[in-house]
Amino acid sequence: MPDNVPPATAASEVHMTEHETSMPAEDVAAGQAPMATKGLEYAVDIAFCIDVTGSMSPILDRVKDNALRFYDDVQKNLTDKGKNVDELRVRVIAFRDFKADGAAALQESPFFSLPAEQGGFAEFVRGLVPEGGGDAPESGLEAVALAINSPWTTSGDRRRQVVVVWTDSPAQPLEDGSGPAPYGDKIPKDFSGLTDLWENEQGVMGASSKRLILFAPDGPGWTDISGVWENVVHHPSKAGEGLSEVDYGTIIDSIANSV
Amino acid sequence: MSIESSAATPPVTSAMASVSFKFCTAKVAGEGEDADPILRVGPDLGLLGVFDGMGGAGGRVYDTPDGRHTGAYIASRFARNVVERLMLELIKPEWNLDGPATAAELHRVLASSLAARLAELKAPETTLRSKLVKALPTTMTLAVLQRTDPAAGAYACHLFWAGDSRAYVVDPEGGARQLTTDDLRSGGDAMRNLTDDSVMSNCISADTEFDINHRQVELQAPFLLLCATDGCFAYVRSPMHFEQLLLSTLQDAKDAEAWRRALEARVTAITGDDAAMALLGLGANLDGLKKLFRDRTAELQRCYIDPLEKLDGQVQRAEQELAHLETRRAELGTELWGSYKGGYERYLDAPAPAGEEAP
Numbered sequence A: 001m002p003d004n005v006p007p008a009t010a011a012s013e014v015h016m017t018e019h020e021t022s023m024p025a026e027d028v029a030a031g032q033a034p035m036a037t038k039g040l041e042y043a044v045d046i047a048f049c050i051d052v053t054g055s056m057s058p059i060l061d062r063v064k065d066n067a068l069r070f071y072d073d074v075q076k077n078l079t080d081k082g083k084n085v086d087e088l089r090v091r092v093i094a095f096r097d098f099k100a101d102g103a104a105a106l107q108e109s110p111f112f113s114l115p116a117e118q119g120g121f122a123e124f125v126r127g128l129v130p131e132g133g134g135d136a137p138e139s140g141l142e143a144v145a146l147a148i149n150s151p152w153t154t155s156g157d158r159r160r161q162v163v164v165v166w167t168d169s170p171a172q173p174l175e176d177g178s179g180p181a182p183y184g185d186k187i188p189k190d191f192s193g194l195t196d197l198w199e200n201e202q203g204v205m206g207a208s209s210k211r212l213i214l215f216a217p218d219g220p221g222w223t224d225i226s227g228v229w230e231n232v233v234h235h236p237s238k239a240g241e242g243l244s245e246v247d248y249g250t251i252i253d254s255i256a257n258s259v
Numbered sequence B: 001m002s003i004e005s006s007a008a009t010p011p012v013t014s015a016m017a018s019v020s021f022k023f024c025t026a027k028v029a030g031e032g033e034d035a036d037p038i039l040r041v042g043p044d045l046g047l048l049g050v051f052d053g054m055g056g057a058g059g060r061v062y063d064t065p066d067g068r069h070t071g072a073y074i075a076s077r078f079a080r081n082v083v084e085r086l087m088l089e090l091i092k093p094e095w096n097l098d099g100p101a102t103a104a105e106l107h108r109v110l111a112s113s114l115a116a117r118l119a120e121l122k123a124p125e126t127t128l129r130s131k132l133v134k135a136l137p138t139t140m141t142l143a144v145l146q147r148t149d150p151a152a153g154a155y156a157c158h159l160f161w162a163g164d165s166r167a168y169v170v171d172p173e174g175g176a177r178q179l180t181t182d183d184l185r186s187g188g189d190a191m192r193n194l195t196d197d198s199v200m201s202n203c204i205s206a207d208t209e210f211d212i213n214h215r216q217v218e219l220q221a222p223f224l225l226l227c228a229t230d231g232c233f234a235y236v237r238s239p240m241h242f243e244q245l246l247l248s249t250l251q252d253a254k255d256a257e258a259w260r261r262a263l264e265a266r267v268t269a270i271t272g273d274d275a276a277m278a279l280l281g282l283g284a285n286l287d288g289l290k291k292l293f294r295d296r297t298a299e300l301q302r303c304y305i306d307p308l309e310k311l312d313g314q315v316q317r318a319e320q321e322l323a324h325l326e327t328r329r330a331e332l333g334t335e336l337w338g339s340y341k342g343g344y345e346r347y348l349d350a351p352a353p354a355g356e357e358a359p
Helices: A009-014 A061-078 A098-105 A118-126 A140-148 A179-188 A191-199 A221-226 A245-256 B070-089 B100-120 B238-251 B257-271 B286-344
Strands: A042-051 A085-095 A107-108 A111-114 A158-166 A211-218 A232-236 B002-008 B018-025 B036-043 B045-050 B061-064 B065-069 B140-149 B153-163 B166-171 B175-178 B213-220 B223-228 B275-284
Touching: A009 A232, A009 B175, A042 A061, A042 A140, A061 A085, A061 A118, A085 A140, A098 A107, A107 A140, A111 A118, A111 A232, A140 A158, A140 A179, A140 A191, A140 A232, A158 A245, A179 B018, A211 A221, A211 A245, A221 A232, A232 A245, A245 B153, B018 B036, B018 B257, B036 B070, B036 B223, B036 B275, B045 B070, B045 B223, B061 B070, B061 B100, B065 B070, B070 B100, B070 B140, B070 B275, B100 B140, B100 B153, B140 B223, B166 B213, B166 B238, B175 B213, B175 B238, B213 B223, B238 B286
Parallel strands: A042 A085, A042 A158, A158 A211, A211 A232
Antiparallel strands: A085 A107, A085 A111, B002 B018, B018 B275, B036 B045, B045 B140, B061 B065, B140 B153, B153 B213, B166 B175, B166 B223, B223 B275
16 A cells, blocks of 8 residues: 555554455556557547737747647647547637737638548648737737637547637737627627526536646636636646746646546 | 455354355556555455546556556556545444444545555646546446345445446346446446447546545345446446346356456457456355346346347348448449440540541
């Protein structure tokens, strides 16, 4: 028994017999790959919201690398636990500032099925250029709203739907008409509306399968989310700066280990 | 796949015959986050318990003298040992266990012990903010049996739990009954919880508030009492299939060890998680239990399993027919396009009229 509690020696032990352990029915050597789960299909969708304003210039390349690595780490975590991922898709919502950049404030990709469409995904991510945005704050909450409204998969017995945000700025408050016309019906009028969109158990994201990972500084929008919303992990930083490997592993486990 | 398991017939010190066993399997050898179950059996007392370290919430890795382990791995084992020790102090044959007071004591001891263990681990502070991430999180389901009327085979059964591990009683007339209510945000519907991997609403941990639930039920032997982590019951097609798993392996077993091995093998074959179970059958030996549960096993098969499997066969045939029709449709489309194409493209391949240059 590998923990530091002394063995039980109470008087009532004499009234009950403890079962000894014996050889198991079947064993797996340490390090041997676990047998895949039979009959269960796992589907994972990830939507990356990436701040591509000018202030991200010094760190955008690292964020791109992290995005390209992230889904791989989620998949590895699942397969290491003997869970084969039948469908893994990723999409990107690159955002700037609707007020400063107008229609150029958003670049959305469709979902890429991986590994088949790895090339398209990498090409989209590599093509992101840091520019515009004016002064902080940026339109991060609008990007989160669009990510929540993604066409999530309905296949698989067990699903995980993940939104990951990288930004170095606080979020512009949501207000009526904060997005251009094409996005108007997908972006709530205020933060309460966005909270309802996230917390809605009958909403577009599964009640239990959703996760929101924030690599964002403390400040308006992001601190409100991590203080109020369920199923959120927030690393307060400029787009993930200073994230330790231990905390990174904890984040990946929070996504993959409970599915 | 198993890491720890056992089956035995306890020393005969009373007239009440019994069968008991436990097992604990790990998806990844040496990294299982379920603890070895508690299983102690005596003439008037029984103690069963399972603990499932929560990998999603407790994925943080700590350095320990035994190597690097997740908080989930450490929590389940530590809580198991703390609880076993405490319960052996608390339960005595001649006492009626005070359930609410015991739940409060379990809470107090677990909270203080886990907080002390966390401090010992001297982990660097995390910068993460989340209601999802917890320090040393684990479920617990504990069943304490006290015989209240030896002549009548009556037992008081106290259940203590936090999280989604379960206790069940299975009786020859009514089949399986869940004794604990899942601490899940989505609620307690056992069928829905098979497909909806809901976030837990309550679990034991070192850094968050938690509750120890208590329920007392009266049981009449013969019955099967079991505690199981979700790796045992959350990967079957329905709650009925979990009962079938228990009873069909019982019917095929030649002794308790064979029953354990068969049940463990069936769970291992379907589960996507670590799995731990402690089971106690009271009121008959193995042959007696097989006879007592024979009719229920047949009824379960006839009324619940067979209709679903019959429909499965129909669905499979319909899917094959659909696939055949889709292939046929694609072939026919190609075939008909072949006969239509000549006329359709009549002007596309014709030479350009005199005086016009090809683009």
